[in-house]
Amino acid sequence: MPPGKPRPPISSQPISGRARIMNFHFFFMGSAGDFFPLFRTSIALLSRGHSVTFVASDEYVWIRPFIEKTPISLVCINADTRFEQGEKPTFDVGGHRSLSDLVEPLVSAHFRYVQDTYVPGNTVFINYIGYVGVKFACEHLGAPYVGVLYAPNPLAETGIFDDDSLAKLSGALQRVASDNHISLVPTVDLTWILSSPYNLAYFPQWMGNLGESVFHAGFPYPVKNDATLPGEVVVFLAERKGEKIVLFTPGTSMPDPAFYAGIVIEACVQLGIHCIVVSHQIGQLALQPEWHGRVLLLGQIEFEAIFDKVDLVIHHAGVGTLSEALRFGVPQLVKPEFWDQFYNASFIETRNVGRAVKKEAFTRETLTYLIDDILTSDDIHQACKKMQVECLNQNGAVISADFLESILVHDKVASQHDPVVETL
Known part of the structure; x- marks a missing residue:
């Protein structure tokens, strides 16, 4: 086939009894x-x-x-x-x-x-x-x-x-x-x-x-969900059983994640809810006295271990985080920055599984309103459950x-x- 010419996709059929390792x-x-x-x-x-x-x-x-x-x-x-x-x-x-x-x-x-x-x-x-x-x-x-x-x-x-x-x-x-x-x-x-x-x-x-x-x-x-929660997360969740918990993950490409994490935490504290922050750069985030008891900072965690235990995921509109949230039926609030993230944010709003906010509007006041709106919306939660079924079909x-x-x-x-x- 000439270079550069797309080939129609072949059927996806498992191949058994191979004579060699590929x-x-x-x-x-x-x-x-x-x-x-x-x-x-x-x-x-x-x-x-x-x-x-x-x-x-x-x-x-x-x-x-x-x-x-x-x-x-x-x-x-x-x-x-x-x-x-x-x-x-x-x-x-x-x-x-x-x-x-x-x-x-x-x-x-x-x-x-x-x-x-x-x-x-x-x-x-x-x-x-x-x-x-x-x-x-x-x-x-x-x-x-x-x-x-x-x-x-x-x-x-x-x-x-x-x-x-x-x-x-x-x-x-x-x-x-x-x-x-x-x-x-x-x-x-x-x-x-x-x-x-x-x-x-x-x-x-x-x-x-x-x-x-x-x-x-x-x-x-x-293929196999064998992820486990770290002990500190187990304790944090157990002590807050029945209370609302928001998870913020800026992904591996969001500029200045500590700055945005601070805004998310401030909004959660104002609403009286709890927040888990997952970021490689959390060391740059200075904990404030008023956050005590409401915030857990993590460097890394497997999403399949935690997403079904939180009420809202705030992220950068990356397709990986988006797909995990859909899989667990969790509402999303996203702040797209570049590349495919704007398309993903539009998809989230079109399917009514969450909301999107521009980075210029990513303030404590805006997030306080949006977090409360999402957590109390029956329509969003129903849409999330519907999308969850679609995701689990394959x-x-x-x-x-x-x-x-x-x-x-x-x-x-x-x-x-x-x-x-x-x-x-």
């Missing part, structure tokens, strides 16, 4: 919304005997506790001497108009990684679609490639890549092509970036239908694992290199 390589950005869909899919693949490698663009320390509990291999290409690319990009989206500053230095490293690890007939590369080096290498080698979409409005609509960013990436790709004596180089534009032989969307069609060329797996929930982690397993069986490139695949 190798899946996942490339991801550093946010929780990027990591957990792939991680949960990987757990499903590992349970079927396959091999999984995660390729990180930086040393994301927070993911290691999850990875280390599994047989997943983790490669940090900036920490690996084979893929050293000089200055390490950092995941600080609040200071970037686009992602080119993050992905441009990785083009050559990703290209070489694919070259070094591709084994025809049993290797699939699953890629965040902005990493053009992975896509280019797969097209050059004829390797099975899957472009991943996390939200219904892809890059073309979020404005992540402007003309200057695309020009930088095009130049980086040209240099890679020259270094590897490749004459055919695609034009790096949004059409090429968004086109893949296979496209996997980690959200259901009823949230946003991207067309027949995209396989909508649905929200990727944990698990995108299992469905996406079925989809990825099927690729090598159906992919002509794989069968040409390895006739054994045709008999599976």
